[in-house]
Amino acid sequence: MEFFAALMAIAQSPDPKAKLEALYQLDAALEENRVVFDHDAAVQPVAAPSYAAFCTIVHGAKVVRRRNLGTRHGRGAFLHALAHIEYSAIDLALDSCYRFRHLPVQFYEDFFRIALDEARHFSRLSQLLAELDFCYGDFPVHTGIYDAMLRSAHSLRVRMAATHRHLEANGLDAHPELERKIRLFSDGHAKQIAAALQEIYHDEITHVAAGDFWFRYACGRDGVLPQDNFISDVQAAIPGAKFPKPHINRRARLAAGFSAVELAALG
Ligand SMILES: [Fe+2]
Ligand SMILES: [Fe+2]
Incomplete structure (x- = not known):
């Protein structure tokens, strides 16, 4: 194979x-x-x-x-x-x-x-x-995810920035509110959803960490600095992406490799 x-x-x-x-x-x-x-x-x-x-x-x-x-x-x-x-x-x-x-x-x-x-x-x-x-x-x-995939197919750096380090990190930002909403319900099905969301959340931190690692690798290969290129690389694949973001999950993003200085600029 x-x-x-x-x-x-x-x-x-x-x-x-x-x-x-x-x-x-x-x-x-x-x-x-x-x-x-x-x-x-x-x-x-x-x-x-x-x-x-x-x-x-x-x-x-x-x-x-x-x-x-x-x-x-x-x-x-x-x-x-x-x-x-x-x-x-x-x-x-x-x-x-x-x-x-x-x-x-x-x-x-x-x-x-x-x-x-x-x-x-x-x-x-x-x-x-x-x-x-x-x-x-x-x-x-x-x-949305497919469109960003299509528009980032030409560049490892843009792919890592826009999808794995941006879209997947947006999922980390959204998680606390999703979990809060489903925890308002106490039926067995809602509890199973909450448990699934927790499991997904912890896995997704590792996905963003991979995006972070390979974005930095691609920046090194291209001879550019990650902090100078992240936003423009995201917007190259997702023209509507807006920064600074109204809300970011600092703890999860720090765990995934974002620096405190960069997070201050993103959110
Ligand atoms: Fe997932
Ligand atoms: Fe993921």
């Missing part, structure tokens, strides 16, 4: 179940040393969102954001939005692993592990969604 070809096939798989199965097969093949790495194989452009066949795609502004978590529909929409972020994040981590070649082995280990984490997050949220008789594809979605 060739690593990069397998990554592309998994990222493009149009069926969630088949995607996860293929991901776990590649993981097993890596464990058993049955994988070869052809860094010189052609890099294909990003094709289309792998969920386009079964999700209705709408403009980001049209996705409902305020939801009543006390109703089946509101809670379903909430879980679906989170599941969609995780599903998009599987493809994103696979694409980062696929697209940037001739890097240290640690890079591929980091982003393949992240893809596995995102798959576990997606599975857990899908299960909670299924308990409400909904499944992934039942609510409209936006392509």
Whole structure:
């Protein structure tokens, strides 16, 4: 099995179940040393969102954001939005692993592990969604993560800045409020959601840390300073990204590698 070809096939798989199965097969093949790495194989452009066949795609502004978590529909929409972020994040981590070649082995280990984490997050949220008789594809979605992935495909530095170090860090910023909202409910399902959010949160700190590490690596390679380029690199892939941000989770971002001086400038 060739690593990069397998990554592309998994990222493009149009069926969630088949995607996860293929991901776990590649993981097993890596464990058993049955994988070869052809860094010189052609890099294909990003094709289309792998969920386009079964999700209705709408403009980001049209996705409902305020939801009543006390109703089946509101809670379903909430879980679906989170599941969609995780599903998009599987493809994103696979694409980062696929697209940037001739890097240290640690890079591929980091982003393949992240893809596995995102798959576990997606599975857990899908299960909670299924308990409400909904499944992934039942609510409209936006392509925010996919768009940033597309616009950062040309540069390791922009990819790391915009997606793993910015979008994933935005998830850390959002976490405390999401957890607070679901903890207002004391039913068993809400408790399971809160536990899932906690697990995801701790994993996501390590994802942002990987983004931070490889962003700094890319800056070193390009001969530029991280603090001089982060905001412009984010905006190169996400034109609407605004700084300073109204709210940042300082503790989580510090744990993920941001410096106190940089955080003062970002938030
Ligand atoms: Fe995740
Ligand atoms: Fe993540």
